[in-house]
Amino acid sequence: MVPFKKIVICGVGLIGGSLALALRKNGYKGRIVGLERNREILSRAYALGIVxxxxxxxxxxxxxxxxxxxxxxxxxxxxxxxxxxxxxSAEMVVTDTGSTKTDVIAVAREVLAEKIDRFVPAHPIAGREMNGPDAAVDDLFTGKKTVITALSENRKDDIEKIAGLWEQCGSIIHYLSPDDHDNVFATVSHMPHLLAYGLVDYVANHAKSDLFFQYAASGFRDFTRIASSSPEMWRDITLANRAHLLTEMDAYLEELKNMRDLVEKADGPELEKIYANARRARMNWLNTIENSESKK
Structure with a gap:
């Protein structure tokens, strides 16, 4: 069971609100208090019974x-x-849900100073394209990973408490170093969002925008779904992880350049090799996910 008696959640939108709902659903009996810069959001979270x-x-x-x-x-x-x-208080544990870790840890060290041992960084790998307390759901973290990027100063007991918090919400705990975390998610999360936003922006600014959107169907919808996510949040994530993101973007641009050359040359066999390798890798990834979920 979650060992905390009273939890303050600063930011009761999708992630913070879903955390509160998941804890309640799974038996948490303590108090959950909301803290928000926007009083309308806080009032809405209270009206919905989130806090x-x-x-x-x-x-x-x-x-x-x-x-x-x-x-x-x-x-x-x-x-x-x-x-x-x-x-x-001296014994209060602090954690976060941020999508980047090295920048968050750096600022936490600066502000918390000697209290840095109380800060246990975490990142639940879950989300939806909707935002705000109305988007919060009680099963958002069920079967999803939460990555903890523990600090050398953290007490083992505090790490276990934060792990237990997310396990209570149905999450599966993983551990990475802060730098490995940011490198991984630059590639598999942050760059896909950037690409989705970029494609929709490109189409929206095109001279034939209305015509293009009229015929955009499931492929465009599926590829660009994440471009409905919070622009403010993803602006911050992009800039916070820009070093890793720039490295991965440069490598991806080389991949695109190679594919463009193959298209220009009408090199069907080589294009098919890339498509087949990508399909095979994606199917293996999906099968791995399905197998891990079937064991729960």
Whole structure:
């Protein structure tokens, strides 16, 4: 069971709200309090039953709390930590849900200073293209990975507490170093979002935009689904992980250049090899996912 008696979730949108709902669904009996810069969002989360309290003064919000979850755009991490620092008790554990880790850890070290041992970075690998508390669902993390990028200063007990929190929500715990995390997700998460946004922006700005959208069907819809995600959040993620992302984008541009050359040369056999390799790799990946889920 989750060992925390009172949880403050800063950011009660899709991820923060879904965390609260998942905890309730799976038996958490403690208090869950929301903290938001937008009072309308906080009021909506309270109306939906996501949080037990909304809009209380900061000292009351943090009174008796033993866990703070930062579920905000990664660029806001520093400002949020500075705001809540006066209210953090000596034993309070702090964690986050950010999609990048090296930047978040760097700012946490700067702000938390000697309290950095209390910060256990985490990233639940789950999402939807919708945003806000109305998008929150109680099964968002079921069967999904949560990556913990533990710090050398973290206490084993605190790491286990955060792992247990996500396991209570149905998540499967994985561990990576912060740099490995950012490298991996630059390739398989951040670049796909960038490509989806770029394609839709290209079509939207085209002279024949209306005609193109009129005939866009399932292929375009499936490829660009993630371009409906929060622009603010993905702007921050893109800039926060730009070093790894630039490396992967440059490599991908070489792949595109090679494919363009094959198209120009009308080299069907070589194009088919790329398509077949991609199909085979994707099917192997899907089968791996299906096999792992069938064992749960």
């Amino acid at each position: 037990d309290d909304a809009g209380s003064p900061m000292d009351e919000t943090f009174r008796g709390a033993d866990l703070l979850v930062l579920s905000v755009p990664v660029a806001q991490t520093g400002n949020v930590l500075k705001m809540v620092m006066p209210y953090l």
